[in-house]
Every structure is written in structure tokens, then in C-alpha cells.
Amino acid sequence: xxxxxxxxxxxxxxxxxxxxxxxxxxxxxxxxxxxxxxxxxxxxxxxxxxxxxxxxxxxxxxxxxxxxxxxxxxxxxxxxxxxxxxxxxxxxxxxxxxxxxxxxxxxxxxxxxxxxxxxxxxxxxxxxxxxxxxxxxxxxxxxxxxxxxxxxxxxxxxxxxxxxxxxxxxxxxxxxxxxxxxxxxxxxxxxxxxxxxxxxxxxxxxxxxxxxxxxxxxxxxxxxxxxxxxxxxxxxxxxxxxxxxxxxxxxxxxxxxxxxxxxxxxxxxxxxxxxxxxxxxxxxxxxxxxxxxxxxxxxxxxxxxxxxxxxxxxxxxxxxxxxxxxxxxxxxxxxxxxxxxxxxxxxxxxxxxxxx
Amino acid sequence: xxxxxxxxxxxxxxxxxxxxxxxxxxxxxxxxxxxxxxxxxxxxxxxxxxxxxxxxxxxxxxxxxxxxxxxxxxxxxxxxxxxxxxxxxxxxxxxxxxxxxxxxxxxxxxxxxxxxxxxxxxxxxxxxxxxxxxxxxxxxxxxxxxxxxxxxxxxxxxxxxxxxxxxxxxxxxxxxxxxxxxxxxxxxxxxxxxxxxxxxxxxxxxxxxxxxxxxxxxxxxxxxxxxxxxxxxxxxxxxxxxxxxxxxxxxxxxx
Numbered sequence: 001x002x003x004x005x006x007x008x009x010x011x012x013x014x015x016x017x018x019x020x021x022x023x024x025x026x027x028x029x030x031x032x033x034x035x036x037x038x039x040x041x042x043x044x045x046x047x048x049x050x051x052x053x054x055x056x057x058x059x060x061x062x063x064x065x066x067x068x069x070x071x072x073x074x075x076x077x078x079x080x081x082x083x084x085x086x087x088x089x090x091x092x093x094x095x096x097x098x099x100x101x102x103x104x105x106x107x108x109x110x111x112x113x114x115x116x117x118x119x120x121x122x123x124x125x126x127x128x129x130x131x132x133x134x135x136x137x138x139x140x141x142x143x144x145x146x147x148x149x150x151x152x153x154x155x156x157x158x159x160x161x162x163x164x165x166x167x168x169x170x171x172x173x174x175x176x177x178x179x180x181x182x183x184x185x186x187x188x189x190x191x192x193x194x195x196x197x198x199x200x201x202x203x204x205x206x207x208x209x210x211x212x213x214x215x216x217x218x219x220x221x222x223x224x225x226x227x228x229x230x231x232x233x234x235x236x237x238x239x240x241x242x243x244x245x246x247x248x249x250x251x252x253x254x255x256x257x258x259x260x261x262x263x264x265x266x267x268x269x270x271x272x273x274x275x276x277x278x279x280x281x282x283x284x285x286x287x288x289x290x291x292x293x294x295x296x297x298x299x300x301x302x303x304x305x306x307x308x309x310x311x312x313x314x315x316x317x318x319x320x321x322x323x324x325x326x327x328x329x330x331x332x333x334x335x336x337x338x339x340x341x342x343x344x345x346x347x348x349x350x351x352x353x354x355x356x
Numbered sequence: 357x358x359x360x361x362x363x364x365x366x367x368x369x370x371x372x373x374x375x376x377x378x379x380x381x382x383x384x385x386x387x388x389x390x391x392x393x394x395x396x397x398x399x400x401x402x403x404x405x406x407x408x409x410x411x412x413x414x415x416x417x418x419x420x421x422x423x424x425x426x427x428x429x430x431x432x433x434x435x436x437x438x439x440x441x442x443x444x445x446x447x448x449x450x451x452x453x454x455x456x457x458x459x460x461x462x463x464x465x466x467x468x469x470x471x472x473x474x475x476x477x478x479x480x481x482x483x484x485x486x487x488x489x490x491x492x493x494x495x496x497x498x499x500x501x502x503x504x505x506x507x508x509x510x511x512x513x514x515x516x517x518x519x520x521x522x523x524x525x526x527x528x529x530x531x532x533x534x535x536x537x538x539x540x541x542x543x544x545x546x547x548x549x550x551x552x553x554x555x556x557x558x559x560x561x562x563x564x565x566x567x568x569x570x571x572x573x574x575x576x577x578x579x580x581x582x583x584x585x586x587x588x589x590x591x592x593x594x595x596x597x598x599x600x601x602x603x604x605x606x607x608x609x610x611x
Contacts, residue, residue, distance in 0.1 A: 196474070204464055204480055205473035211461050214450035221412075221448075223436035223465035223523065232473070 012195055014281070019191045026052050026180060043179050052183040054295065056175070059186040060247050062287035063193060065271035066280055067240035072269070073278030074201060075233040076213030077126075078135045080265055081142030085118055085238045087260035089245030091149060091164060094255045095157060098167035108246070115242035119235040126234075127227050130216075139262065146260040163256035173250045186247055190284070193240055197280050200236065209233050213278075274316055276323030285324050318345045362421075363388045363527060363559050364409065369418035371404050378404040380583035381418070386576075391553055391560045393570045396580035397604060402563045403445065403531060405580065409561070410442040410529050411435045422527075436465060441525035445532040445563075447512040451505035455496050455515055458504050460487035462522035486522060494518040494548065510541045517545070521552060528552070530562040534569060542566065546573055571595065579603065 009016065026048045027037045035045030043049065064086050071077045089111050096107045125137045149158050158164055169175075175182040200206045208229045211219040220226050249255055258264065271290045275282025293312060297305035319339065320327045364386035371379040379401045386392045394402050407413040409420060411432050419428045422438060430438065450458050463486040464470065464477070478484060491497045494514045499507065504515060513533060520528055533549065534542045546569055553560045564570045570577060571591045579586040579594060581603040587594060594600055 199476070200473050202476050203473045204467075204470050204475070204477045207457070207461060207464070207477045208470060210453065211450050214452055215448065218448050218450065219461075220433045221410075221436070221442065222462050222519070223433050224470065225431075225433045228471075232471070236473075 012198070015191055015194050015198075018284070019187065022055070022187050023184075025055070026183065041180065043177070049179050052179050053175075054291065056179075056183055056186050056247075056251055058287050058291045059190045060244050060251065061267070061271060061291060062284045063190055063244035063247070064241055065268045065275070065283035065287055066190075066193065066197060067237040067244065068265075068268040069272045069275075069278065069280055069283045070197060070200075070233060070240070071237040073272060073280075073282075074206070074213060075209040075230060076216070077230060077233070078131065079122070079138040080135045080262060081122065081138030081140075081145075082237075082241060082268055083260055083262070083264035084142035084145045085115060085241035086245040086248070086264065087149070087255075087257075088118060088145060089115060089242035090249040090255045090259060091158060093246045093249035094164040094167045097169065098164070099157070104170045104173075111242050111246055112239065115238045116235055119231070119238035122238075123227075123231040123234055126230055139265075142260070142262070142265070146257065149260050150257045158257075159255075161257060163254040165254040167249075169250050175251045176253075182251060186251075189243060189247070193243070194280060194284065197240075201280070205229060205232065270313060272323070274313070274323055276326030276329070279323065279325040279329070282323050282325035289324070321345075361388065362386060363423060364561070365421040366405075366409070367419045367421065369405070369408055369420065370416045371401075371408055371413060372416045377583045379408060379415075382580075382583075382585050384578060384585065386559060386561055389553075389557055389559055390575040391550070391562070391573055393574040393577045394561065394563050394580060395565075395567075395570055395577060396586070399582075400580040401583040402580055404583075406442070406529060406531050406561075406563055410440060412442075436523050436525060439526040440529065441520035441523060441527065442529035443516045443520050443531060443533060445535050447509070447516055449504045449512065449515055449519065452503055454501050455504055455507065455518075456487060456491060456500040458515060459490050459496075459518045459522050460484065462519040463487050463490070466523045486524075490518045490522045493521065493552075495544075510537050513537055513545065514548075517548070524556075525558075527559045527561065530560060532563055532565060534564065534566055542569060549573070 026045075027040050029051050030037060030040035030045040030048040033045055033047040035048060039045055040048050067085070068079075068082050071079055071082065092111050092114055093107060096102060096110060102110075121141065122138055125134065129137055148154065150161055151158075152160050154160070155162075171177075173182060173185070201210065208219060208224050208226075211222075211224070212226050212229060216226055245259075248259065267290070271286035272283055273286070274289050275284070275286025293309060294305070297308050301308060316323075319341075322329070362385040364384070366382055366384045369379060369382045369384070370377060382405060384405070394405065396402050404413065408415050411427070411430055411434075414429055419426055421427065422440065427435075427438060435442075450461070453461070460477070460483050463483045464480060467480055467483055469475075469480055488497070488500075491500050494517055496511060496514055496518060499511065504512065507515060513535070517530070517533060520530075530549070534545055537545065549560060549562075550573055552558060574591055576588065577591055577594045578588045579597075579600050586603055587597050587600050589597070
């Protein structure tokens, strides 16, 4: 009666295919513009490099969104301070590289410690507040961080509004010289994180996290000390966001304070909503949709892009509330049904509420 | 020793909600390996008493003893580890998880390895086996892979029972196990509860409105009214008790 156990390759077929496609993509794009794979390998092809750059940003966003999905979609904790995990790691990377002469591995260890410390800081309030109150408390904490980062008093260290610039990046991670290498590192980290996350969700601990999302009171009654599980999810999520933040700092020439504000948390939330809450793979697909839309619209429309982006999100939420992956999973609805329901939701927005 | 005769004991237990004394100075003793029913009219404080026993509510005053140990104020997640399992009047399951997963989680709580976060949950063989055994016992084996929210109400009640059987507690606190069930399904469930109690040396405490059920299966009945214990005794004693009749029928019919 037990479900048959499936092999690793079968289980992670989709992500492995994704990995292979992404692996050869720079070379294929190189071929289109007439650069041989050898040239691409030596970081030559212009267009290929450009696509790599775009994809690196997508991978970093996907990593960030996936860590948000673990917290929000799997464990059911709505946090509005997630950007802090990402931004603090980015700033820490930049500042440690700029103002200290620690070897890079020490920097990584310090960032790990920092991410755990932040998760524990958020966890302090976990037993006391739930739901939207928790979201607001985390928003408050992250806002403090944003204010500190942008304060002019600390501009010597953080660069204030201008951002942190001019930190030396270790030669191995130098994206401007070795873009393909950085691309492969980011891709590898994303794929490995996805597989680890997937196995986390299937693990005993992950099952309890899902149970907490579904019905925390009952999970407690079953005998699970839910606080511990939430803290663990928080630490894993925080650490992943920190990895994304470090990659961001290494890749970008400067760290600007906008990655620390609420807008960036909302970006993560949007990506998760587009892809499908609680699906993990939705974070990757959502990051692609988000970044490509953002990039494409900005390119062709310019300043007005935000308006259209907003409209696209509204359509997404109305017509496929389960997100791309989520809707794919519940195909029973069918497109007709989905469109009809979407229209009804849209009309309801404009209709006056029914009188009692 | 009292600890041996009575598994559960409350001493001057009270719970006040503002001015309302939902449970007022109740001394309740529940004998080991018996089926103890708590009945009473609506608002008598049965469910509040239950919540006090299961640790969902903290008493205003008084104490709860289990096996001679004071368990007042234990955190909720400790209760099942002490040996106290409870079910809910309103079905309280994990709606989007499968029936099997619901039961499996209930048994997983008792196992070691809850924090192994990279191995597959199916590696916890004992939980899997236990969950299948329980699913079969409560008659949900065929529906094991459907989401809990898709179950008809009667089956959700069974699932609720399965989730407290899985960790194998010594005391089952059942809050209206037959609530909202179709009449023809009730005997089946009652038979199941009786079986579990008889072959597992378990103590069952239940709140129930269905008098036929209460009278046919209980060893002891406690009648509550207005937060106080009104009467206690065997089903025969309770049926013939004048005070109980008054409480249920109201003073209007008093002769």
C-alpha cells in the first residue's frame, strides 16, 4: 500500500532538466550570435554574456524568493522583514571585504553566524505574536535596519543613499572577468538549494512545518513543540536569503539600500505568488517571469513600466490565484473555469457590496 | 494509594470567564480503565472542563492530577507525551494533507527523529506502520491518500479518532465524538471506542449529547449543570436521579 520509492533522478527530473538546459544555454546563445563554444567558455560572446548576467540576477532572485517560500508557503509565517536577511548579508559581505582583510572563507562564516543571529532575533517574538502581528513586528525590525543603512551618520561605512561601493571582490568570484564561472556557481547553488529544500519538505521536520501552516493549534496538540520547528525554518530560510545576498553583493558593483526596504520583501512575495505559494519550484519560475517582465517592460515602455507591471500582477492574482505551478498542479480546474472565476473576482472588485 | 485507583483527578477546579464561572469548584475523579462520560445541558461547562483536563485552558484556580502528578499548567505539546490524547468537537485536522499524512504526523510526534531534516519522512518506518494500522482500525485505509478536507463528515470524525489513537495515549479525551454524524454511523463508532478501551487498557473520558450512546457504553457518568458537578454514578443511578431530570427538563415539569 505504500507509495513506491522513486529514484533520485526520477524524483528531481524537472530540476535536473532545468539544470542541463541552463548549463548549455550560454553556449547555444553564443552560437546564434556566431561565437563558438570556446569563445563563450573564455567569456567572449557579448550577447551570451548579457544573457548570463540577466540569468544570474534571476537565479539570485529565485534563491531569495525560495527562502521566502519556505517561510511563507511551507511553514505559514508571513514575514515582511525578509529583505533584511538578504540585505544584511549583502552589506556584511561588502563591508567585510572593504574594511577588513579577512580571507573570504572567514567572511562566509561570519555571514552564516549573522544570518542565524537574525533568525533568532525574529524568533524572539515568534511565541508571542502570530499572523499579521508577526508580519508587522518583522516589518518594524527590517525598517530599523533600512534606516540604519541609509542614515547619513554611517555613510562612511554603508554609503548611505548612494550605496556601498568600491569593495574588492575575490578574484575567483569576479563576475566582470569571469562571468561564466559566476553564472555556473549561481546556477549550481540554486539547483542544490532547490533539491535540499525539496528534501526538507519531505523530511519529518518539513512535514511538521507543513502541519504548522495547516493548523498550528492541532500540531501542538499532537505533541510537537511548534516554536522549535518555526525557529528551524526561520534559520534555514534566513541562511538561504543570506547566500543570495552574498551572491548579490559579489555580482553587483554596488550595494544600494533599496534591497533592504519593504519593496524588496514584496518582490519576493510577488515572485512566490506568481509562481505558486508553497511549491518552491514556483519561486524559480516566478523569478523568471518577474525579471523578464520587469526587464522587457522597462526596455520597451520605459518609465510607465511600473503601471503595466502592477496590472499584470493584478491579473495574475485574479486569474491564477494558485500561481503558475500551483495552477499546473490543480489542473482539474481547466482554463475555462479559471477564466470565468477570474472575471467574477474582477467584477466583484467593482461591484458595490451586497446590502444586508 | 489514590494515585492507583484514580488516573485523573481534579481538585477544586475552577475556570472563570469574567464574571461567568464556567467551571466552578469541580472535584472529579476518573477511575483507571473505565469509560467515563460527562453530560449536561448546553452551557453546563462540559467542554470547558475538558479543555482544563487537556491543558488547552489554564484554570483560574484548582489543580489537575494525572497519575498522582500535578499537571496543571503543562504546555499543550507535553500532554500527549504524558499520555493524554484529546479529540475535538469541531473537526480539527490538517485539511490539505492526506488522511494518511494526518495520522502519520500524529504518530511521528511520539518518535525520535523529528529534527532529521534531510531524510525522507517515510524512513521513519515505525510511524508508517503505526499509521497504516490505525488507518485500518478506524476504517479509512481505502481513503488514505485523499485530502482530509474531501472526507465526508462521518469520516472526518473517524480521522479525528484515528489521530488520537496513533500516538497510543493512556487516556482518550473525546469531545462529542459522534457530533453531527449520521445516526446509522454512530453505533459503528461507539463499537470502535469500546474496542479500543477494552483491548488497550485505556481510560476514556467523553462528552456526549446522545443519551442512548452515553447510557449504553459508560461505566460512570458525571452530570454537570451551571459549572458544577450535579450528580455522579452508574447509568442506572443517573437515569433515576430526580435532580438530573430537573436539570435536563427544566423546573417546569417538576411535580
